Amino acid sequence: MKVAVIGVGSMGYNHLRVYSEMDGVELVGASDLDKDRLQMVEDRFSVETFTNFEELFEKTRPDAVSITVPTSEHEKVATYALEKGAHILVEKPIAATVEEGKRIIELARKKDRQLMVGHIIRFNPAVQSLKARLENGDIGKIFQVFCRRAGPFPARIRDVGVVIDLAPHDVDVMRFLTGLNPMRVFAETEQQIHTDHEDLLFGLLRFPEGITGALEINWLTPTKMRETLVLGEKGLFRVDDLMQDLYFYENPQAIGELWSPFRAVRSVSEGSMTRFSIQRQEPLKAELTAFIKAVREGSPVPITGQDGLEALRISLALVESGKTHRVIEV
Ligand SMILES: NC(=O)c1ccc[n+]([C@@H]2O[C@H](COP(=O)([O-])OP(=O)(O)OC[C@H]3O[C@@H](n4cnc5c(N)ncnc54)[C@H](O)[C@@H]3O)[C@@H](O)[C@H]2O)c1
Secondary structure, three states: OEEEEEOOOHHHHHHHHHHHOOOOOEEEEEEOOOHHHHHHHHHHHOOOEEOOHHHHHHHHOOOEEEEOOOHHHHHHHHHHHHHOOOEEEEEOOOOOOHHHHHHHHHHHHHHOOOEEEEOHHHHOHHHHHHHHHHHOOOOOOEEEEEEEEEOOOOOOOOOOOHHHHHHHHHHHHHHHHHOOOOOEEEEEEEOOOOOOOOOEEEEEEEOOOOOEEEEEEEOOOOOOEEEEEEEEOOEEEEEEOOOOEEEEEEOHHHHHHHHOOOOOOOOOOOOOEEEOOOOOOOHHHHHHHHHHHHHHHOOOOOOOHHHHHHHHHHHHHHHHHHHHOOOEEO
16 A cells, blocks of 8 residues: 655654554655655655655555644645545644534545544553443443643644644543543633643533543643543543553442442442553554554544544634633533
């Protein structure tokens, strides 16, 4: 399969690296506006490079492309790629606005091409293991989901604020783990050091079935922190996204209650803690492998355009709530 990467900055470089090591994939082209960047990837991956992505399509006719340009450029490149008949993997968020995202989805449908959105956290093996355990009923009823995504300031991202850059990751994880869309959101945001956009968010999400969600996201923390917590009647799961670790803190009272139908009072107390053995793997490798498999087999992509659109829509509602100080029905 002939594959190309459009935009070889921080994320696009990693797409190139992963494709270059993949069986059955021929890396036919890479495009970027930055000539030094192109020279570097040409030397490293022996791939033909183009400053103009239209020329890349004309000359190399890729079957599938990764779109890893800045978010505000996603629609332009996705539209061109789909018009040229390529299957596309668009980095998250799907686009900068809901209207742009809808147009990409509609065109992919019209052209009958695969469209996947790069919500990479779902491919973290610890998150995958957590999802399987939730589906297995290991936590009983879910009470609450919490995600923390804090870290240093990425000077290169100028086109969007921290919410649109990072919240789609966590909103998508929350939707994936609960299988639900939130009904309403509220957020407090702040612009502490960014010149144009917010750089800090505390968000609350209300899901159906009595589930609450909370988000702590910022670009102001001098160390990277990535954490997902799912609290339920049988205990607490904790994912350390960076280490790909999954822990379970058991509530022995809930387990006792399940074993003894005669217990009248439900309670919570401290029980054993388990750190599960997780087969670690690079999430991007799993994501791009899933994309190529879906293209090759014509099977459904694991993360659809609609998933990407929901994550964007909810993240934009968080931005709006932060600006207006209102609860937003989503
Ligand atoms: N999945 C993840 O964890 C993750 C992480 C980082 C970024 N991203 C997403 O990936 C995308 C890119 O982010 P990044 O951090 O790599 O940004 P970046 O600025 O490092 O790279 C973007 C590159 O695109 C190039 N570019 C811009 N316009 C172009 C055009 N018209 N044609 C060809 N190249 C063009 C730029 O020169 C730059 O090299 C964004 O949508 C971002 O949200 C996803």
